[in-house]
Every structure is written in structure tokens, then in C-alpha cells.
Amino acid sequence: MNKPRLGYRLGYLGTGLMGGPMVLNLLKAGYEVTVWNRTASKCDAAVAAGARRADSPADLARQSDVVMACLTNAAAVEAVLFGANGIAEVAGPQLFVDFSSMDPEQTKGFADRLRAANGMGWVDAPVSGGTPAATAGALTIMAGGAKADFALAEPVMAPLAQRVTHMGPVGSGQMTKLVNQIISGCTMAVVAEAVQFAKTKGVDATRLTEALAGGFADSKPFQLLAPRMAAKTFENPLGTVAMMLKDLDTVAQVGDDNSALPMTETARALMRAACDQGHAQDDISTIILALKGRT
Numbered sequence: 689m690n691k692p693r694l695g696y697r698l699g700y701l702g703t704g705l706m707g708g709p710m711v712l713n714l715l716k717a718g719y720e721v722t723v724w725n726r727t728a729s730k731c732d733a734a735v736a737a738g739a740r741r742a743d744s745p746a747d748l749a750r751q752s753d754v755v756m757a758c759l760t761n762a763a764a765v766e767a768v769l770f771g772a773n774g775i776a777e778v779a780g781p782q783l784f785v786d787f788s789s790m791d792p793e794q795t796k797g798f799a800d801r802l803r804a805a806n807g808m809g810w811v812d813a814p815v816s817g818g819t820p821a822a823t824a825g826a827l828t829i830m831a832g833g834a835k836a837d838f839a840l841a842e843p844v845m846a847p848l849a850q851r852v853t854h855m856g857p858v859g860s861g862q863m864t865k866l867v868n869q870i871i872s873g874c875t876m877a878v879v880a881e882a883v884q885f886a887k888t889k890g891v892d893a894t895r896l897t898e899a900l901a902g903g904f905a906d907s908k909p910f911q912l913l914a915p916r917m918a919a920k921t922f923e924n925p926l927g928t929v930a931m932m933l934k935d936l937d938t939v940a941q942v943g944d945d946n947s948a949l950p951m952t953e954t955a956r957a958l959m960r961a962a963c964d965q966g967h968a969q970d971d972i973s974t975i976i977l978a979l980k981g982r983t
Contacts, residue, residue: 699752
């Protein structure tokens with residue numbers, strides 16, 4: 689098999705808010721990339737930048753050595769793998785790298801099914817950092833998979849991330865992402881509460897990031913979201929309410945009697961309220977609109 693300059697032909701499924709800029713960074717790094725998205729027009733920017741457009745997941749797999757995906761949920765991943773014209777029908781690709789977020793047990797099950805179907809290895813590699821990091825090639829990636837599979841995946845993830853950490857076998861990346869989402873989701877809820885408190889008490893909330901920079905209250909979510917919440921500017925989403933709520937719902941499902949999750953439950957309730965108000969597909973900053981007494 690003839691290999692492109694960087695060694696592997698890449699396939700990428702899902703060119704939305706996160707996947708779109710990730711594909712552009714792979715192309716900039718010199719990789720040959722074939723793309724597919726359920727809504728074909730979402731591939732247009734990648735194709736304009738030099739990617740090939742596949743007709744189906746199976747068509748993409750036939751043109752790829754490593755297949756990557758960044759999809760909405762487990763159902764979407766299952767469909768592209770095991771549905772009609774899915775990846776599992778094709779022999780040839782060596783590895784599936786999944787940037788999506790889902791239940792770790794589902795990940796293990798999908799990995800076993802895919803290996804049994806066509807021999808492909810699996811690396812679960814959920815990401816953190818939102819659209820700014822995806823665009824900058826500065827994501828944080830927590831990965832799970834066999835050592836040999838991770839060794840194959842690591843160099844092709846390099847153009848996408850500032851940090852890639854192998855956390856253990858298949859499913860370990862997804863479990864680590866749930867830990868990340870507990871911290872991130874609860875922080876987002878607290879930032880909304882703090883900004884709302886400032887506004888109701890006459891503090892100039894647009895200056896909070898300047899005033900608190902470098903202190904214990906500072907964080908990336910605070911720096912990114914507080915200005916948007918203060919100004920109520922929610923365009924160009926950094927991530928949607930529905931996506932964060934999906935992950936916190938997974939935390940609740942995975943948790944057991946030994947997992948105390950009081951802060952997560954509070955954050956879930958706020959995000960569910962925002963979804964009920966019609967903000968499910970809006971920027972995560974809109975959770976501030978679900979707080980009572982808003983100004």
C-alpha cells in the first residue's frame with residue numbers, strides 16, 4: 689500500500705464545531721484526510737482546504753489507514769461503525785480513534801465489536817478545550833487503549849493537541865473525560881452564579897476577569913465564559929449546553945453508591961433548566977439565563 693508523506697491516510701467522521709477545525713489542523717500538518725458528515729455541507733470547508741469527501745463511512749474506511757471520529761453521542765458512533773455502509777464492513781483500516789464522549793462501558797463494547805468485525809484497534813481519545821483549543825491545535829486529550837494502538841495514534845493526534853496522555857486500557861480515556869467534565873461543568877455553573885451575583889450587586893461584571901486574573905478564582909472556563917455571560921454575547925458557541933449536560937448525565941449514570949456528586953447534580957439542574965428554556969443548542973454561557981433574578 690502506498691503511504692502519503694506522513695505515513696498514514698486518515699479518515700475523519702464528524703466535521704462540526706470541534707471536528708471541523710481538527711480536520712483543518714490535520715491538513716495543515718500535511719496529512720491526507722478523507723471526510724464524511726451526516727450533513728454533507730458541513731464538510732465543505734475541509735474539502736476546500738484539500739480533504740476528500742467520502743460518500744459513506746464505509747467509503748471513507750476504504751480510503752483510510754486510521755479512522756477518526758468526533759460525533760455527538762454513542763448512538764452516532766454506533767451508527768457509523770455498525771450501521772449500513774459502516775466502518776465495520778470494511779477490512780483494511782488499522783485503528784479507530786474516537787474523540788467523542790460517551791459511557792466508558794459502551795466504549796469497551798464498541799471496541800470489542802469492531803475488533804471482532806474487521807480487526808481494527810481502538811483508542812478512545814475524548815478532548816477538552818472547546819472550539820478555541822480545537823482551532824488552535826491546543827486540545828487536551830485523555831486516551832485509553834492498548835499500548836500498541838496508542839503508539840500508532842499518538843503521532844496523528846499531535847497536530848491537534850497541546851497534551852495527549854495515555855491513561856490506560858480502552859475506556860480509560862472516557863472515564864478520565866468524565867472527571868474532567870465534573871470539574872468543568874461545575875466550574876461553569878459557579879461562574880454563571882458569580883457573574884449573576886456581581887450584576888445584581890452593582891459590580892461591573894465585564895471587568896471580573898481582569899480583577900481576578902491570577903488569583904484562586906481564575907481558570908480557563910472563567911476567562912472564556914465570564915465575559916460572554918457578563919455581556920450576554922452568545923454567538924459562535926464554545927460548546928453547547930446540551931453537550932455538557934449529556935456528559936454530566938453520563939457521570940450520574942456511571943456513578944454508584946460510593947460516588948457522592950452533589951455539585952454535579954446542581955450543575956445538571958441548571959443546565960437542564962437552560963435546555964428547558966430553549967438553549968440546548970446554544971453556547972454553554974447561556975446557562976446564566978436560567979438563574980433566577982437575572983438582569
